[in-house]
Amino acid sequence: MVTATNLRKTYGPITAVEDVSFEIKKGELFGLLGPNGAGKSTTIGMLVGAVNPDSGAVDLKNQGPPTLPKNRQLVGLAPQSLALYDELTAKENLQFYGAIYGLSAERLKDRVEWCLTFAGLNDRANHLVKTFSGGMKRRVNMAAALIHEPELVLFDEPTVGVDPQSRNYIFDSIQALKEGGTTILYTTHYMEEAQRLCDRVAIMDKGKILALDTVDGLLQKYGGTSVLTAELMDPEMVAPVGATIDGSHLRMETREPLKDLASLSDSGAKFKTLRIDRPDLESVFLSLTGRSLRD
Amino acid sequence: MNALWTIAGKDLKILFRDKAGLFWVFGFPLMIAVLFGTIFAGGEDGASKMKVSVQDLDNTDASRAFLKKLSESTAVEIKPKVVDAQGAVRKGDLVAAVTIPKGFGEVSMFSGQQPEIEVMIDPSRRAESGFLKGILAEASFAPMQQSFSNPEIAKVELTKSQRQVQADASMPEDQKKSLLQFLGAADEYFGKSQPATAGESAAFSGPKIKEVPVNRDQIGPRNSYDITFPQGIIWGLVGVATAFCISMVKERVGGTYMRLKVSPLSSSQLLLGKSLACFIASVAVMVVILLFGIAVFRIRVDSVPMLALSIFSSSVGIVGVMMLLSVIGKTEEAVSGAGRAALLIMSMLGGGMIPVMMMPSWMQSISNFSPIKWVGLSLEGAIWRGFTFAEMMLPCGILLAIGVGAFAVGSLVLAKTKD
Numbered sequence: 163m164v165t166a167t168n169l170r171k172t173y174g175p176i177t178a179v180e181d182v183s184f185e186i187k188k189g190e191l192f193g194l195l196g197p198n199g200a201g202k203s204t205t206i207g208m209l210v211g212a213v214n215p216d217s218g219a220v221d222l223k224n225q226g227p228p229t230l231p232k233n234r235q236l237v238g239l240a241p242q243s244l245a246l247y248d249e250l251t252a253k254e255n256l257q258f259y260g261a262i263y264g265l266s267a268e269r270l271k272d273r274v275e276w277c278l279t280f281a282g283l284n285d286r287a288n289h290l291v292k293t294f295s296g297g298m299k300r301r302v303n304m305a306a307a308l309i310h311e312p313e314l315v316l317f318d319e320p321t322v323g324v325d326p327q328s329r330n331y332i333f334d335s336i337q338a339l340k341e342g343g344t345t346i347l348y349t350t351h352y353m354e355e356a357q358r359l360c361d362r363v364a365i366m367d368k369g370k371i372l373a374l375d376t377v378d379g380l381l382q383k384y385g386g387t388s389v390l391t392a393e394l395m396d397p398e399m400v401a402p403v404g405a406t407i408d409g410s411h412l413r414m415e416t417r418e419p420l421k422d423l424a425s426l427s428d429s430g431a432k433f434k435t436l437r438i439d440r441p442d443l444e445s446v447f448l449s450l451t452g453r454s455l456r457d
Numbered sequence: 458m459n460a461l462w463t464i465a466g467k468d469l470k471i472l473f474r475d476k477a478g479l480f481w482v483f484g485f486p487l488m489i490a491v492l493f494g495t496i497f498a499g500g501e502d503g504a505s506k507m508k509v510s511v512q513d514l515d516n517t518d519a520s521r522a523f524l525k526k527l528s529e530s531t532a533v534e535i536k537p538k539v540v541d542a543q544g545a546v547r548k549g550d551l552v553a554a555v556t557i558p559k560g561f562g563e564v565s566m567f568s569g570q571q572p573e574i575e576v577m578i579d580p581s582r583r584a585e586s587g588f589l590k591g592i593l594a595e596a597s598f599a600p601m602q603q604s605f606s607n608p609e610i611a612k613v614e615l616t617k618s619q620r621q622v623q624a625d626a627s628m629p630e631d632q633k634k635s636l637l638q639f640l641g642a643a644d645e646y647f648g649k650s651q652p653a654t655a656g657e658s659a660a661f662s663g664p665k666i667k668e669v670p671v672n673r674d675q676i677g678p679r680n681s682y683d684i685t686f687p688q689g690i691i692w693g694l695v696g697v698a699t700a701f702c703i704s705m706v707k708e709r710v711g712g713t714y715m716r717l718k719v720s721p722l723s724s725s726q727l728l729l730g731k732s733l734a735c736f737i738a739s740v741a742v743m744v745v746i747l748l749f750g751i752a753v754f755r756i757r758v759d760s761v762p763m764l765a766l767s768i769f770s771s772s773v774g775i776v777g778v779m780m781l782l783s784v785i786g787k788t789e790e791a792v793s794g795a796g797r798a799a800l801l802i803m804s805m806l807g808g809g810m811i812p813v814m815m816m817p818s819w820m821q822s823i824s825n826f827s828p829i830k831w832v833g834l835s836l837e838g839a840i841w842r843g844f845t846f847a848e849m850m851l852p853c854g855i856l857l858a859i860g861v862g863a864f865a866v867g868s869l870v871l872a873k874t875k876d
Contacts, residue, residue, distance in 0.1 A: 245712035
């Protein structure tokens with residue numbers, strides 16, 4: 163669906179994006195995970211043709227760059243900043259963007275209804291956007307990217323400043339969109355979101371892609387071991403290979419925690435409490451950069 | 458083209474929903490125009506009155522009654538002792554010069570010889586002319602009314618009329634006979650009647666009014682509002698330019714511009730759509746403020762085609778200024794602050810506060826660099842300076858050049874900063 167090849171963009175002395183290449187398959191939910199300033203938004207800008215790369219190329223559906231008029235209709239963008247008009251209602255915003263994409267009156271009416279339902283704002287359709295909460299604005303911002311039924315949607319940090327309830331609503335909506343066959347690029351600096359939603363994730367830092375794989379693949383390669391900790395019923399138990407016992411507390415680092423847990427159980431271990439800490443994308447980022455994603 | 462109207466429609470909707478913005482676009486300019494117009498008018502009510510001189514060649518009770526009635530009109534201000542009334546009309550100092558002919562009080566209303574009042578007026582003042590004729594006709598009733606409300610005066614009038622009818626050789630005998638019978642009966646009636654109350658007067662034919670065309674050759678404002686309404690318009694246009702400057706930078710900073718850039722619209726369509734909205738808003742401001750001035754303060758436009766030219770070129774100029782100022786900063790605060798400051802200076806230099814004609818000569822020279830000065834001059838040219846098309850080409854040409862040039866520079870800067 164999208165092929166980015168050796169993208170590079172500099173702003174004066176600052177290199178925002180350096181040699182970024184990836185491919186997004188049709189129907190895939192592709193994540194760009196990285197801290198603020200990693201180059202995610204610049205990459206998105208180049209993917210949609212709003213930012214001209216210094217070098218490299220973007221190809222949509224083997225039809226050429228996104229700036230071609232025929233390719234414009236393929237892409238929907240929900241920018242990180244709320245790209246809405248506060249003095250217009252939710253419905254008027256959607257109608258405006260639909261009209262810009264040349265939707266006929268009848269189709270526009272249907273699409274506006276669909277988008278309002280997608281955003282869960284049918285009952286607030288005629289309210290000015292400036293009266294909305296941050297979460298509601300985010301949902302309209304996302305819906306506006308879908309007004310013309312694009313094949314590829316780019317959501318740039320769609321959950322920034324959103325309350326937990328709206329965040330869950332957004333996750334469910336994106337999931338539903340993916341199940342409907344839409345190809346999605348999702349950028350975030352929240353590793354839980356990437357882990358929860360994305361089929362594949364590219365980890366970005368300082369303008370470069372450090373790693374790109376499925377979540378499990380990244381965890382396997384860079385996540386390190388899981389940590390199994392337990393409080394034993396029998397403190398006299400002999401520690402198995404790879405584990406340490408301090409009093410009644412057992413600690414074991416393992417790549418296969420469930421298999422090792424089964425072995426412990428088979429050897430007669432009984433647990434008062436049990437906990438498995440699996441590696442996550444945070445630990446992947448830590449492993450790749452030497453610092454936390456939240457730093 | 459639909460896309461341009463869609464963008465323009467959206468921007469105009471946003472502008473008209475912003476009540477604070479609307480105040481600066483319409484409310485404040487009207488306040489300026491009315492307030493300064495009233496101050497410069499010296500607090501008199503003269504702006505709404507027609508200045509008229511009256512020469513009474515008759516100097517009878519009837520002519521004095523006519524004059525008294527005329528002076529009671531709230532629509533007319535009688536200027537006493539005008540030496541060169543015709544010259545004053547020509548210069549525009551007076552709307553009209555009225556002459557009450559000798560014999561005005563002597564001519565009977567029944568004799569068929571109606572008093573002929575002479576009115577010197579500029580033929581282009583059609584509205585005033587019609588209005589004044591109505592007032593003169595009304596005032597002419599005064600001496601007649603006075604006659605018929607007093608039987609003694611009426612009897613004198615009837616006797617005079619009987620004599621004039623008998624002496625009229627041109628009147629057919631049967632008509633003469635009938636009229637004398639009627640006048641005799643009336644004479645007998647008034648001999649028996651008491652003085653009537655006001656308003657109970659007999660029917661008669663009104664005065665003849667002879668219009669003498671006097672073409673004005675004086676160029677100058679007819680009243681203070683001729684100056685202050687163009688000033689008000691200047692502030693309205695400043696409001697429009699400011700509103701659209703801020704709207705442009707809001708789009709850039711807020712992300713809507715990026716969303717529009719990735720839509721099927723071209724960059725030029727986006728900018729033209731925005732400019733169309735600014736152009737329409739500018740035209741609307743000028744038309745609304747002028748219509749208000751025409752309706753309420755009787756501003757009179759010398760030339761509608763020249764005014765249309767002024768409105769068009771001023772709006773094009775404002776679009777260019779807006780586009781240029783919208784790229785002078787990267788944030789809403791920067792553009793808002795710098796844009797307002799620049800427009801304020803342009804406006805002050807261009808006559809928004811003190812009319813350019815009242816500035817010292819060195820300041821008038823500096824004002825040439827302000828686009829606002831040319832807006833004011835083109836408006837004045839169309840409203841009261843009596844500019845010809847050739848004369849209008851200077852301010853309008855400059856405004857069009859500023860509009861196109863500033864738009865091009867602004868667009869180029871915007872294109873360079875788009876990433």
